Amino acid sequence: MRVAMLVTHIRPEEKLLVSAFEAQGITPDVILDRDLNFDLLGDADQIAPSGRAWREYDVVLERCVSTSRGTYALGVLNSWGVRTINSFATARICEDKLLTTLALARAGVPQPQARVAFTPESALQAVEMLGYPAVLKPVTGSWGRLLARVADRDTAETILEHRQTLGDYHQHIYYAQEYVQKPQRDIRAFVLGERTLCAIYRTSPHWITNTARGGQASNCPVTPELADICARAAAAVGGGVLALDLFETPDGGLVVNEINHTMEFRNSSAPTGVNIAEAVVRFALEGAGVQA
């Protein structure tokens, strides 16, 4: 059984995962994305930076903090038939909020209303069709970066002008989302395959509740309703090792906000009492045909 972990660098999550693999008697090869140099016309006989052929790996666990490097590496490896977690197809959808929205919509999974437009003028129309307040987001990006809650037309015009003037072309894809009046918290659910392993509330007085932005984690019970919407959302993007962000709506429902495919979980094992790293490793090994 050979495992590689593809990383940008070692964060607490990667350290926990290496330990969890070692507890199963497996020492993963840690491969840095900065060392990758693929011959795109080659195949899996190509030698990885670890010194082994990529073909030798039963599974490659992609844990890059650099989304672009991780996704393209998955694309290369999957095209060569190398098994990865997650798959390129799943990563490609999850890294892009627009593609995620489309996948969830096709599957009928509840989510906030969302629109896309490509000029400041049409984006203003999109925001006003959603109503104020609305949220403007980059289609790619994480950790709550460059999210804007737009309270009124003045704010919308200002943000749109700044994005058009200062941003690269990614910032000119105006993804606008309905603002959900959530109860000072959202839900982060950890899903393996289509099974919800555990979940946390992320509580913050700020409307952005990411733990990377100071949101406080506490245990969230996995109710049948939560497990059901998570299973359907995970299936909609192809399944895998996923972290789903959900909002509780004022009418008591749940909507899926976004799906993360290289999740952070350093703050989540303690409140949930679930060893997430161990569960991820077991999932990876079982998928590779090893009874862990």
Add this chain to the structure above:
Amino acid sequence: MITLTAQCPECDADVRLPDGVMQNELISCPECGVELEVISLAPVELALAPDVEEDWGE
């Protein structure tokens, strides 16, 4: 267990590496708070961690 230490490239403080430290692990300098990457374990060598890029995240 041997305690590994190295100098912070930003402020020259002695940085004690955590037990079980891994190559390419990110740590913080306890003196100046800068984020560091352990780029080598033998010998121990620290470098400033790369700046967060636009596509970094989950």
